[in-house]
Amino acid sequence: MSTRTATNPAPGYEDDFYAWTQDQAEKLRARRHNEVDWNNVAEEIDSVGGSQKSEVRSRLLVLLQHLLKWQYQPEKRCHSWQSSISEQRIHIDGVLTASPSLKRLPEEALDWAYERARRWASDETGLPIATFPQSCPYAASDALNFGFMPGSPWHPDDLIRD
Numbered sequence: 001m002s003t004r005t006a007t008n009p010a011p012g013y014e015d016d017f018y019a020w021t022q023d024q025a026e027k028l029r030a031r032r033h034n035e036v037d038w039n040n041v042a043e044e045i046d047s048v049g050g051s052q053k054s055e056v057r058s059r060l061l062v063l064l065q066h067l068l069k070w071q072y073q074p075e076k077r078c079h080s081w082q083s084s085i086s087e088q089r090i091h092i093d094g095v096l097t098a099s100p101s102l103k104r105l106p107e108e109a110l111d112w113a114y115e116r117a118r119r120w121a122s123d124e125t126g127l128p129i130a131t132f133p134q135s136c137p138y139a140a141s142d143a144l145n146f147g148f149m150p151g152s153p154w155h156p157d158d159l160i161r162d
Contacts, residue, residue, distance in 0.1 A: 010023050010035075011023055013037060013040045020037070020040075021044070024036060024037060024040075024041055028041075049099075052095050052098075052099055052102060053102065053105060055091070055095055056092055056095050056096070056102060056105050056106060056109065057105070057109045057112065057113060059088045059091050059092050060088070060092065060106055060109055060110070060113040060140075060143070061113040061116050061117050061120070062084065062088050062117075063084075063085060063088035063089065063092070063113075063117075063143055063144075064110075064113050064114050064117035064118075064136065064138070064143060065117040065120045065121045065124070066081050066084045066085045066088070067085065067138060067143060067149075067150055068117060068118065068121040068132055069081060069121055069124065069125055070082075070085065070149060070150060070151060071137075071150040071151035072121070072125065072127060072131055072132065072151070073125055073127070074151055074152050074154070076160065077154060077158065077159050077160065078159055078160035078161070078162045079159050079160070079161060079162055080162050082149075082159060085149070086146070089144055089145075089146055092106065092144060093144070106140040106143070106144060107140040107141075110136050110140045110143075111135075111136065114135070114136035118132045118133075118134075137150070138150065
């Protein structure tokens, strides 16, 4: 039940976003549709979907960058690279599990993410950008596969402790 009164009005979208979300959720649950700020609610729902897409794209970029570093600098392979690769895969998998309609997004975003990952890997490693293939050498399914690590074979004992 709402505790809003004339002296305690509902929070405004611009004034206190968190309080506004709680107020709107309360109104939706109570089916008080005439009191819902429909335009801003719709905008926020749309934004949540967009943020999921953005998270997949961003994490795919980091994943590809670390896969490139892993493959092209095997002598510098370390636990933090391996951890970062696993972390990106876990988070992408989590978003795709929660939103199966995005399951094609990694494949669709692969070229976009790879172009940026290639430049970022070059900047971070100091290797010339030409070291890395112009087109992504990994299928999206391989990049997301927890058992896939590109390049020369390795053993956990080979990793640099960092």
